[in-house]
Amino acid sequence: MKWKTSGSRRTGPANLKWRARILAVLFLAGMLATSAWMKASPAIGTAPALPGNAVSNGVDWNDPISGTVNLDWANAHLTPRGIDMQDRGLVFQPVVNLDWHLYEAAASNNPWLDHVTFKTALFNDFDTVRSGNSPGNWSEIDYTFGPELGLWKNWVLGSPFTIFKSQNGSFATCWAWDPQLVYHDQWFGRFSINPYVEFFDELQNKITVVLVPSRSQSSFYGVVGVAPAYRFERLPLVLELPAYILIPGANFYQQANGSGGGTDLGLFAASLRVRLDLSCLGPDFDHWTLYGGVQYQYLNNPGLLDGNLASVPGAGRQRDFLVFHGGVTFHF
Numbered sequence: 001m002k003w004k005t006s007g008s009r010r011t012g013p014a015n016l017k018w019r020a021r022i023l024a025v026l027f028l029a030g031m032l033a034t035s036a037w038m039k040a041s042p043a044i045g046t047a048p049a050l051p052g053n054a055v056s057n058g059v060d061w062n063d064p065i066s067g068t069v070n071l072d073w074a075n076a077h078l079t080p081r082g083i084d085m086q087d088r089g090l091v092f093q094p095v096v097n098l099d100w101h102l103y104e105a106a107a108s109n110n111p112w113l114d115h116v117t118f119k120t121a122l123f124n125d126f127d128t129v130r131s132g133n134s135p136g137n138w139s140e141i142d143y144t145f146g147p148e149l150g151l152w153k154n155w156v157l158g159s160p161f162t163i164f165k166s167q168n169g170s171f172a173t174c175w176a177w178d179p180q181l182v183y184h185d186q187w188f189g190r191f192s193i194n195p196y197v198e199f200f201d202e203l204q205n206k207i208t209v210v211l212v213p214s215r216s217q218s219s220f221y222g223v224v225g226v227a228p229a230y231r232f233e234r235l236p237l238v239l240e241l242p243a244y245i246l247i248p249g250a251n252f253y254q255q256a257n258g259s260g261g262g263t264d265l266g267l268f269a270a271s272l273r274v275r276l277d278l279s280c281l282g283p284d285f286d287h288w289t290l291y292g293g294v295q296y297q298y299l300n301n302p303g304l305l306d307g308n309l310a311s312v313p314g315a316g317r318q319r320d321f322l323v324f325h326g327g328v329t330f331h332f
Helices: 016-038 302-311
Strands: 065-074 083-085 090-103 113-131 138-152 154-160 161-166 174-179 180-183 195-204 220-226 230-231 237-240 243-248 267-277 287-297 321-329
Touching: 083 113, 083 138, 083 302, 287 302
Parallel strands: none
Antiparallel strands: 065 090, 065 321, 090 113, 113 138, 138 154, 138 161, 154 180, 161 174, 174 195, 180 195, 195 220, 220 243, 230 237, 237 267, 243 267, 267 287, 287 321
């Protein structure tokens, strides 16, 4: 459909952990209910996280549910696909992740299947600058759900589905399938590379800017990436350097003349992030992490450049983007 352009665990006391879970479930249910009664808008957007975030924290398998509440602030909303959603003001993106632990194998019983988890997530985007065809500060809400399998001790296969929904009339609701395969290496002790591959398939409606609807086609893209991380021995710090390249299908992006953007390199992205474990401040902070970082994206595909030019008038065919962000994560 046509894009509607506009201007721009730690384990703690049991009662604490269960209170946190109840609050997260209530928050998730509340946001789901809010979305249901809100006026339906033509419904693109962004996934709950950069693909480089495919590597997750450790899990306490004695608990049936674990998760995180993440509060992120940034100077822009640039999606993992390079789409410039907002480049003015302050962007606030809260994310709730709930992991439902269905199965864990004893080491001696199953040499290939380590765990089965059903993962759910809720992503929201709020901007200080109003935007969209129905201008508002609440820009987007995305729902993600799907299974995850732990395989052969070091491999993780996820198969999530995501519903991307605009709250300000900017795009049509898109359904997508986004499987990922990650290898958690143990080659270098405290330093890990964590290579991964990802496939993204548009199931209903486009996730990119549609410039000529009569020539638009559903498509896909592939990602090859790494999520290196170094955990300091004497400091409560983790240094992360995720990077990936995106190779689109011929019609994933669309040029201004209606033709596909082609299969050349879509974009390259790299980030630098530092995470501080706040348990160093005392037991009251055992579940909290503070982080900050910067992401660089280089946009290469002509259809991607044309789409950004149409969706953010006056921005030009910008290829280089820097997004600064930081926030806090609560683990339970």
